[in-house]
Amino acid sequence: MPPAIETTDLVKEYGDLRALQELSLTVEEGEFFGLLGPNGAGKTTFINTLVGLVRKSGGEARVFGHDVEAEYRQARDAIGLAPQEFNVDRFFPIKEVLMHKAGYHGVPEDEAAERADEVLKRVGIYDKRDERFDWLSGGMKRRLLLARALVTDPDLLILDEPTAGVDVQLRHDLWELVTELNEEGTTILLTTHYIEEAERLCDRVAIMNEGRKVTVATPDELKERGTDTISVRLESGVSASAAADLETDLGAYAHEVTTTGDSLEVRVDDGGSTAPQLLNDLEARGHEIADLEITRTSLEEIFVDLTRSDDRTVTRSSASSADGADEADESRPSEREQEGVA
């Protein structure tokens, strides 16, 4: 089977603004794949390119082997999209909205009605089936977007920040539901700002920034790339000269040593394996240990570290100067976000 999503050097330009920059990404069939990145990283642009709401400027994009432009009908038929925006037909009761969507995907009317009931029950808003979208609460609207994505029985479910602004209960309900779907074989592409969400749900995550793929890895692999902090409280304070000595003496394994009064913070690759050696070294230098704590690197810290830049939201192709530096423009990000491109 071809990958669920395969893009090669995908580019999207808005005039001189480059929203996607040679993005190559593969999501295997059956995977639960996360897309992380700050606002303006190009996550939604990437998704919209797959479903036909954004036209690519260059490169290739395939869904289950179907080119998203040349074979758009097959590609779109395989995708169920729950977008960030509430882009739902306001003229009809929500059950009919779902029936229409199923119908567009070739599901006959009777079956579409059955499917609509089924997905409304699954997301927990069946009793609202005769209501219109505008009468639903925020959480119910979010559930409906998921129901609409599911009613076509997609092989690839794309969730664009599905839990943004929802309460804890709904977030957990959605997590449970999408986990079930993934276990049933549906490939899932999830974009989110919640690191915990990606860490908990995703097999692999891609971190994007400025339209580029920064890295792709499992959450555990990512965490291994970070550093741990060993915090040590000493029985007595450390003098300035002793602190300077420690920095030099521990340099073989410590990336950074910070001393404040009787507290010492040492940043190392692996806190668990380094702590015994650190204790030995401190005791050898006459320091008595009162307390010790190891703080593991969070995925969030790694994410922030990977996406940190002076200007994280906008890159202009015209700025691709000889040295490859990106030009900053702080006036445009909000415009693009308002247009739903970001």
Add this chain to the structure above:
Amino acid sequence: MLSVGFRALFRREVLRFVRRPKNTFMPPAITNVLYFAVFGLILGGRIDQIAGFDYILFIVPGLVVLGAISNAFENASFSIFHGRWNEYIHETLTSPLSYAEMVVAYVAASAVRGLIVGVIIAVVGRLFVPISIEHGLFLVATMVVITALFAGFGIIGGLVARDFDDLTVMNQFILRPLVFFGAVFYSLETFEQSWQIQISLVNPMVYMVDSVRYGLLGHSDLIGVGILPTPYTEFAPLFALGVLTAATVLVLAIDVYLFKIGYGLTD
């Protein structure tokens, strides 16, 4: 062409206006009661017969065309623009429907609304004056073609519009003036100067109104003013229908192209 997806979109589009008769069918019915009452009964009684018909009967075809094409245009432009404005057109755009299926479904549903309004206006007219249909098949063919043509224009309008005011401008400042100068309320034969007729013939509405008048009343100004040379003069209505059909195909092809390139629809 009549795939399940096409039928689903067509059904959705038809249900949207059928379920809101107060917004879609009542206004043209009331407006035309006023037209027939004022222009037909009150003023028409003081106007001599035109082309051998009482004035109130003469204006029936023009009013049918005015209502039918206006509604076909409004329906298509509103449906597309409202869908863009609230972004629910994404439900269609992200579906596996072909671009041709999308366009034909929108156009067909809008043409249906135009046809229904045309029938309503004819029925209203019948309340004021007896009407008999002279060339039924020709009338139906013409109505189908011109409502589809204006539904096709409506698609373009809905894609081009940047706000709701643009839609109003298109209807009020382009469509209606063309229709009113399209021989709805007068005959081309009333013009005494040939240049007046020549200018009128530039207006495509003249051919639509004349074709419907020919289908309904059996009278064609185009035959009278001789737009075709002898011995083909009598074929003027068929010629007009042929040109309108070709124009409709062209406009629908433009619609499909605009959908394909995502004009007004995609980033």
